[in-house]
Amino acid sequence: MTRLAIDPARAAAEMTEFCGRLAAAAQRLAGLDLRAEGCSARDAAFRIGKTVLWHYRPQAADAGLPPLVICYALVNRPYMMDLQPDRSLIRGLLARGLDVYLVDWGYPDVQDQGLALDDYVNRYLGACIDQVRGARGVAAVNLLGVCQGGTLSLCHTALHPERVQNLVTMVTPVDFQTDDNLLSKWVRKVDIERMVEVLGNVPGALLNAAFIALMPLRQSAQKYAGVADIADDPEALANFLRMEHWIHDSPDQAGRAFAEFIRWFFQENRLVRGGLAIGGQPVDLRRVACPLLNIYATQDHLVPPSASLPLARLTGSRDYTAFAFDGGHIGIYVSRRAQELLPGTIAQWLAGR
Amino acid sequence: MPWMTAWIDLQRQWVEAAAQVPGASNDAMRAIFTDRYRQLFTPEFARIAPVPDPPNVSAAAIARWQAATRRFGLQIAAIANDASQRLCALLLADDPGLPPVTSLRQLHTLWIECGEAAYAAAAHGDEFAEAQAELLGAWVELRGASRCARP
Numbered sequence: 250m251t252r253l254a255i256d257p258a259r260a261a262a263e264m265t266e267f268c269g270r271l272a273a274a275a276q277r278l279a280g281l282d283l284r285a286e287g288c289s290a291r292d293a294a295f296r297i298g299k300t301v302l303w304h305y306r307p308q309a310a311d312a313g314l315p316p317l318v319i320c321y322a323l324v325n326r327p328y329m330m331d332l333q334p335d336r337s338l339i340r341g342l343l344a345r346g347l348d349v350y351l352v353d354w355g356y357p358d359v360q361d362q363g364l365a366l367d368d369y370v371n372r373y374l375g376a377c378i379d380q381v382r383g384a385r386g387v388a389a390v391n392l393l394g395v396c397q398g399g400t401l402s403l404c405h406t407a408l409h410p411e412r413v414q415n416l417v418t419m420v421t422p423v424d425f426q427t428d429d430n431l432l433s434k435w436v437r438k439v440d441i442e443r444m445v446e447v448l449g450n451v452p453g454a455l456l457n458a459a460f461i462a463l464m465p466l467r468q469s470a471q472k473y474a475g476v477a478d479i480a481d482d483p484e485a486l487a488n489f490l491r492m493e494h495w496i497h498d499s500p501d502q503a504g505r506a507f508a509e510f511i512r513w514f515f516q517e518n519r520l521v522r523g524g525l526a527i528g529g530q531p532v533d534l535r536r537v538a539c540p541l542l543n544i545y546a547t548q549d550h551l552v553p554p555s556a557s558l559p560l561a562r563l564t565g566s567r568d569y570t571a572f573a574f575d576g577g578h579i580g581i582y583v584s585r586r587a588q589e590l591l592p593g594t595i596a597q598w599l600a601g602r
Numbered sequence: 603m604p605w606m607t608a609w610i611d612l613q614r615q616w617v618e619a620a621a622q623v624p625g626a627s628n629d630a631m632r633a634i635f636t637d638r639y640r641q642l643f644t645p646e647f648a649r650i651a652p653v654p655d656p657p658n659v660s661a662a663a664i665a666r667w668q669a670a671t672r673r674f675g676l677q678i679a680a681i682a683n684d685a686s687q688r689l690c691a692l693l694l695a696d697d698p699g700l701p702p703v704t705s706l707r708q709l710h711t712l713w714i715e716c717g718e719a720a721y722a723a724a725a726h727g728d729e730f731a732e733a734q735a736e737l738l739g740a741w742v743e744l745r746g747a748s749r750c751a752r753p
Contacts, residue, residue, distance in 0.1 A: 253693050254702040255709065263706050431725060438735035440742075447746040463725075466717040474710060 267477050274480035283491050287331035289340055291351075295380040298364075299355030302377040305343055312346030314599050315414050316385045318378055319351045320405075322397035323369065323506070324456055326498050327353050329582045330395070332491055336583040341592025347599070348385065352377050352398075357503040362449045364503040366510060367528035370404045378405075378412050389414040391599055396420050396552060396578075400514065403560075404527055407536045415602050416566075417542045417595055420552045420578055423534075423563060426518045427555035431463055433515050441511040445504040453499030463550055492583070521559060534560070540568035540602045542595070544581070551578040570598065659747040663740075670740035674733040677724060684720035689713055 294304040319339070321327035330351065331339040342349050352374060357364065381390050392413045394402025399421025406413045425433050445451065461468045479485035519525035525532040541564055545557040554573070561569055572594055574581050581587050692712055693703065703709050724730050 251693050252695065252700055252702050253709070254704050255706065256704070259704070260706050267707070431722075434726060435731050435734055438731045440735070440739050443739065444742050447742045447749075464718060465721060466714045470717075471711070471714045474707075 270477040270480040274476045274486060277480070277483065277486055278476075278490055281487060281490050283487055283494065285328075286326070287328040287339075288333050288337060289331050289343065294350065294384065295377060297373055297376045298368075299357060299361065300373045300377070301353045301355060302380055303351040303353055305339060305349040305351070307346075307348070308340065308343040309346045311348065312596065312600065314347060314596075315387050315389065315391050316348040316350060316381050317342065317391045317393055317599070318381055319349065320374060320392060320394045320398040320402045321352060321354070322395060323354050323401075323502060323510075324397060324453070324499065326495060326500065327351055327395075329495055329579075332495065332583055333488070336488075336588060338582060338587070338591055341588055342596060345592060345596035347596060350377070350381055350390075354500070356500045357450055358501070359449060361503040362505065364506050365528075366401075366404075366506050366513075369506055370401050371408065371528045374401060374405050375409065375412075378409075382412065387414075391415045391417070393417040393419065393595070394421060397422070397510070400520070403520070403534060403537060404525075404532050406539065407532045407534055408527065408530055410536055410538060413539055415540045415542070415599055416537065417544065417598070418557070418560065419544045420546055420549055420557065420581055421543070421560070422514070422552045422556040424518065424521045424556050424559040425515045426521075427553060429553045430556055432459065432551060433556075435459070436511055436515045439511070441508045441516070445508040448504065450501040450504045451507045453501050456502065457497060457499040460551065492579075521563065534563040535565035538565045538567070540570075541566040542570045542572060542598045544572045544574060544591070544594070546574045546576050546578055546581045548576060549578040549581075568602070659744055663744050663747040667740040667744050670733070670737040674737045677730050677733050681717075681720045681724045684723065685713070685717040688716035688720055692716065 289308075290306040291303045292306070293301050295302040319327070319330060321330065331337045334340060339349055339351070354369070354373070378390055378392070382388065389412050392402050392406065392415070394400070394417070396419070399418035400423070402413075402416060403418065403421070403423070406416050422430075426437070427433070476486075476489065479489060513519045513525055517524070520532070520534060523533075541560070543557060543560050545552070545554045547554060549557075558571065561571060574587065574590065576584055576587065581591070689712060703712065
């Protein structure tokens with residue numbers, strides 16, 4: 250006995266229809282041009298190397314809070330935070346009167362092979378924060394670190410606690426060697442120094458392939474079959490294309506910094522085990538004493554909750570809050586629920602401190 | 603499994619038809635979608651890059667690459683086999699509570715679920731991680747050797 254009860258005539262009709270829908274979708278997608286780097290008005294406030302500090306124009310009355318600096322990951326592009334008007338964490342924050350800055354690391358090229366984590370954590374992020382402090386006349390900023398940018402933000406705050414008034418981490422890995430972290434299991438086996446020695450910078454496409462390989466069928470076959478379902482919906486097709494553009498817009502990684510990140514965090518798990526030093530200075534999470542909001546996604550396959558939650562016992566903060574978002578690593582930026590929940594949660598938490 | 607062979611053959615025909623997108627003048631977009639369609643219908647869990655410029659690189663680098671490819675290929679083959687067995691078990695399950703599979707789309711969805719389950723079971727293991735890392739290492743060496751061999 251089998252559950253398979255596909256009628257050949259119906260299957261042929263289904264195939265014809267499906268094929269037609271895919272072809273129609275492909276035709277419509279080919280006519281779209283949505284390559285925008287964010288949707289909210291902003292100005293370049295500062296540049297250092299290829300890093301740009303963006304300052305967003307206000308959209309509501311000032312809430313009177315210290316400026317919020319968003320530190321995004323080195324992998325992928327930060328416009329995910331401002332993808333389109335109805336899917337923009339940044340717009341949600343602006344609507345609540347926050348003064349928002351965004352650190353955009355740019356696209357490293359051959360000139361940047363020698364950049365170290367010290368450059369990113371101390372020199373570039375430090376210069377951006379100093380710029381904001383000077384421009385807004387504040388001693389310390391609120392810092393929001395996203396994904397790998399959260400790890401960098403934790404390091405910066407541990408090294409320069411006087412510059413950060415409140416810290417928000419979002420889907421941020423801290424313990425890089427938990428059992429359910431597939432990416433970590435793979436990366437731990439890689440000879441990263443040799444890779445960087447040969448390749449120089451690490452191609453973004455290689456990283457992207459690794460991310461897709463975490464769930465290869467869902468992130469290829471299933472996702473693209475789903476395009477047939479939205480063939481008649483121009484808005485859904487535009488959303489799909491924006492996401493695809495973002496997913497495949499992966500900057501190359503500056504070789505030395507990438508090798509340091511893989512070695513120190515993934516392979517040696519130094520944030521947890523100790524021994525991390527950046528720019529010759531020890532990084533001790535117990536020095537992160539400011540109020541800390543740790544936002545994680547319960548279904549995150551890239552940064553599982555088990556990787557984020559150990560921050561509670563590692564930080565020196567006495568005002569630590571964990572916030573669970575019921576969703577995945579991408580949904581936390583762009584899902585409707587994320588738009589409803591996260592900007593308000595962050596703004597309210599900041600306002601209470 | 604004759605029905606599986608027929609299914610895959612059918613999908614290939616589908617791919618070819620879908621790739622012939624009328625009016626798709628954007629070559630880049632068309633290439634992307636052709637590639638996507640190929641992934642969509644082929645039970646492919648990982649793609650292995652072709653050997654770059656083999657005549658110019660050392661025999662040792664090529665041999666390492668070949669061994670790494672074989673090792674990783676064995677992992678992928680085992681996953682595909684496991685996925686197929688899972689799908690068969692699901693389709694042959696003697697449970698009146700399970701609904702019949704009446705459309706190709708439902709079958710495709712089941713295939714994805716079985717494929718991901720089989721993949722996850724293998725991908726968390728040491729052998730998969732080591733085989734994948736060795737494949738990457740061999741590819742890196744090949745790139746390095748190819749670069750050195752260029753006049």
